[in-house]
Amino acid sequence: MNDQPHSRPRNSDGKGGGKPYRRPKKDPVRILAFEALRAVDERDAYANLVLPPLLRKAREGGNFDGRDAALATELVYGTLRRQGTYDAIIAACIDRPLREVDPPVLDVLALGAHQLLGTRIPSHAAVSASVELARVVLGDGRARFVNAVLRKIAANDLDGWLEKVAPPYDEDAEDHLAIVHSHPRWVVSALWDALGGGRAGIEDLLEADNERPEVTLVARPGRSTTDELTDALGEDNALPGRWSPYAVRMAEGGEPGALDAVKDGRAGVQDEGSQLVAIALANAPIEGRDERWLDGCAGPGGKAALLAALAAERGAALLASEKQPHRARLVERALAGNPGPYQVIAADGTRPPWREGSFDRVLMDVPCSGLGALRRRPEARWRRRPEDLEGFAPLQRGLLREALSAVRVGGVVGYATCSPHLAETRIVVEDVLKGRGGAPVEAEWIDVRPLMTGVAGLGEGPDVQLWPHLHGTDAMYLALLRRTA
Numbered sequence: 290m291n292d293q294p295h296s297r298p299r300n301s302d303g304k305g306g307g308k309p310y311r312r313p314k315k316d317p318v319r320i321l322a323f324e325a326l327r328a329v330d331e332r333d334a335y336a337n338l339v340l341p342p343l344l345r346k347a348r349e350g351g352n353f354d355g356r357d358a359a360l361a362t363e364l365v366y367g368t369l370r371r372q373g374t375y376d377a378i379i380a381a382c383i384d385r386p387l388r389e390v391d392p393p394v395l396d397v398l399a400l401g402a403h404q405l406l407g408t409r410i411p412s413h414a415a416v417s418a419s420v421e422l423a424r425v426v427l428g429d430g431r432a433r434f435v436n437a438v439l440r441k442i443a444a445n446d447l448d449g450w451l452e453k454v455a456p457p458y459d460e461d462a463e464d465h466l467a468i469v470h471s472h473p474r475w476v477v478s479a480l481w482d483a484l485g486g487g488r489a490g491i492e493d494l495l496e497a498d499n500e501r502p503e504v505t506l507v508a509r510p511g512r513s514t515t516d517e518l519t520d521a522l523g524e525d526n527a528l529p530g531r532w533s534p535y536a537v538r539m540a541e542g543g544e545p546g547a548l549d550a551v552k553d554g555r556a557g558v559q560d561e562g563s564q565l566v567a568i569a570l571a572n573a574p575i576e577g578r579d580e581r582w583l584d585g586c587a588g589p590g591g592k593a594a595l596l597a598a599l600a601a602e603r604g605a606a607l608l609a610s611e612k613q614p615h616r617a618r619l620v621e622r623a624l625a626g627n628p629g630p631y632q633v634i635a636a637d638g639t640r641p642p643w644r645e646g647s648f649d650r651v652l653m654d655v656p657c658s659g660l661g662a663l664r665r666r667p668e669a670r671w672r673r674r675p676e677d678l679e680g681f682a683p684l685q686r687g688l689l690r691e692a693l694s695a696v697r698v699g700g701v702v703g704y705a706t707c708s709p710h711l712a713e714t715r716i717v718v719e720d721v722l723k724g725r726g727g728a729p730v731e732a733e734w735i736d737v738r739p740l741m742t743g744v745a746g747l748g749e750g751p752d753v754q755l756w757p758h759l760h761g762t763d764a765m766y767l768a769l770l771r772r773t774a
Contacts, residue, residue, distance in 0.1 A: 313424035313432075318357050319400065321347055322364040323426055326396040329369065329668050336365055336668060368396075368403045369667040370499045373471040374447075375402040377454040382441040394431055397423045401439045406447040416443060458488070470495035475675050476660060483709040483754065490758075497757035502664040504539040505530065505561050506548075507591075509598040511628055512555035521548050531761055532744045533564040535595070554626050559591045562661075562755045562762030566705045567595040569740040569753075570652050573769050576699035583648040584609045585638040585692055586655055588616030590623030592705075596652065601629025608643070610636045639687040646697040653692040654705040655685045661707040661764030664757055678712050685713060689721045693730045696772050701735065704768045709754055714766040718752070722770075731774035737767055 321343050328334045340362065347353040347361075368375070379398050380387045387395070401419030404410045410418075416439045423432035445453070455468040463481070467474040472495055481491045508515045518537040519527040526543060530536025536559075539545065550556035582600050587593040587609035597607040609624060609631065611617040617635040624631050636642050638653065658677055659669045685706070692702045706713050722730055736751040738744075746759045752768040 314421050315425055316418060316422060317347060317353055318361045319364065319418060319422045320425065321361045322368070322400060323393075323396055323422060325361075325365045326368060326400070327393065330392050330396065333672065335666055336369060337665060340365055363408065364400055364403060366501065366667060367407050368399045369671075371403060371407055371471045372399060372667075372671060373473065374451070374468060375399045375406070375471075377468050378402060378406070378442060378450045379438065381450075381454050382438045391431075394423075394427060394435065397427060397435055398438055401435065402442055405439065405443050406450065412443045416440060462488070466491065466495060471499060472663075472670055473673075476670055476673075479660070479710050479712075483711050483714070484756070493758040494756060498663040498667075498670075500664060500757075502560075502757075502763075503528075503761070504542060504545055504558060505564075506537045506539065506545060506551070506556055507533070507559040507564055507595060508535045508537065508550070508556050509554075509594060509627075510535060511598050511602055512626070513550045517550055518548070518556055521550065530561055530564075532741065533561045533568065535568075536561050536564055554594075554623065557591060557594060557623065559595065560662075560665075560763045560765075562707075562760065562765035563591055564595060565741050565744070565755065565762070566654070566703065566765055566767050567592045567599065567652070569737055569767060569769065570650060570701065570703035571596065571599040572740050573650070573701045573703075573735055573771075575649060575701050575771070577649075577697075579603060579649050580605050581648045582607045582650045583643070583652070583692075583695055585641070585651060585653045585688065585695070587611045587620045587633070588613060590620035592652060592654055593620055594623040594627070597624050597627045597629065597631045600631075601627060604629070605649070606630040606632075608648075609633045610638060610641070612637045638691055639684065641691055641695065643695055645694050648696050649700045650703075651692045651696045651700070652703045652705065653688050654703075654707075655681075655688050655713075657681055657685070657706040657708040657713045658710060659707055661709055661766070664763070678710065681713060682717070685717045686721055686727070689717060690727055690730065693721070693732055693770065693772055698772050698774060700772055702732070702770045702772065704770065706766050707763055709756070709764040709766060714754065715752060715768070718768045718770070730772075732770040732772050735769035735771055737769050740769075 325336060325339050325343055328339045329336055344358050376387060404415035405412055419439055420432050420436045423435040451469055455465050458465040463474050463477050466477045480494060484490050484494055506518050508518050515537050526539055526541045528538040528540045545551050545558050582605055584593040584596055588611040593609040600607045609620050611620050614635045617633055621633045658673050663670050689704050696702050704718055734751040737753040738747045738750045747753050755762045755765045757764060
């Protein structure tokens with residue numbers, strides 16, 4: 290098919306084959322959403338990093354208001370979250386394998402499918418807008434293909450399509466859940482193993498992964514207060530944190546970076562699960578002095594900033610270490626202005642420059658699959674593979690071993706990760722303590738649950754797994770260990 294426009298307009302009286310050629314209408318909202326999806330696919334970029342500069346540029350160009358930005362954001366994140374479901378539906382509407390469709394065409398089709406099945410946009414408007422987008426970014430030939438496929442999709446609502454493309458739950462539970470809730474099958478299996486229980490719990494979790502998370506702020510103690518943030522947001526847009534005494538939730542959204550406290554670094558954007566990890570480590574009982582704290586994987590700096598503020602209140606000093614220099618600079622920015630002593634260095638936590646037993650409290654928030662933050666980074670579910678866990682495992686164990694070496698006898702180590710996958714959480718801790726892959730470590734578990742005051746549904750302990758559907762947080766994991774010898 291020829292994707293290029295005709296070189297000259299046709300006659301309106303029927304001579305030359307029909308109506309005059311009409312140039313496609315350029316819709317800045319949908320073009321921006323398409324550009325964001327292409328960046329995610331082509332460059333392995335993350336939407337939460339790609340979208341803000343695109344939106345900022347569009348606003349600066351004029352004729353792009355808050356409603357446009359909200360729609361563009363919904364189109365991007367909604368399409369990414371439901372990609373697995375929409376791929377199954379699109380596959381049912383075409384006569385070739387999905388892998389043979391060009392990725393840009395798939396992006397336009399998925400955007401159209403989301404408008405048809407996941408928004409309140411009328412069907413005719415969703416099809417029309419998607420075809421116009423296809424004409425702009427793909428050409429007229431492939432726009433006709435988009436039109437034909439979307440008209441087939443428009444014949445059913447989402448529930449109707451799920452009945453057609455998802456196997457019955459009783460025949461294949463994991464595949465059913467994978468298609469209905471748009472997660473790779475292996476992720477469904479891993480989350481189900483970590484969560485335990487029956488169908489209701491896993492469905493609640495998968496549904497929570499597909500919901501837009503609230504923006505949560507942290508008032509860094511000694512530098513800002515929740516009252517200040519509440520006053521700045523206004524009563525209609527400020528909700529108290531569910532669990533953290535330093536949290537304020539933004540009920541109506543908005544731009545947190547516009548707040549003075551955030552601009553000054555006295556407050557920040559931080560999920561409550563992340564806040565709870567830092568608070569629990571800071572409040573864990575230790576024996577003896579409490580003067581030197583370490584954040585061994587500090588980038589990009591959210592937990593480090595909260596730890597530094599908590600340490601300053603007690604006269605303790607924080608060393609924040611981050612392997613990647615550009616991420617270490619982000620940590621420096623997050624800690625700038627902290628009232629107490631701190632230092633930021635670029636260092637590899639598996640080959641650290643500090644001496645054994647140098648610290649009283651150590652946090653190791655290790656690199657991981659990120660399966661606990663799928664609400665914020667929905668594209669990660671399609672990017673990760675089961676074999677990725679094998680690559681993380683040696684690093685996670687090595688970092689925990691070095692953390693337990695860095696803390697003095699009687700001090701406390703927090704092993705944290707934004708993943709609920711058992712291979713990245715409790716299994717790592719048990720392996721290190723038992724000496725699998727290295728010498729056994731003399732340390733004992735500390736029960737985390739009493740240190741997360743008021744938080745329900747924390748399981749049997751002593752470690753803690755937070756969940757989006759139970760706690761409204763990312764799926765953060767925390768184990769606390771006291772070095773005994």
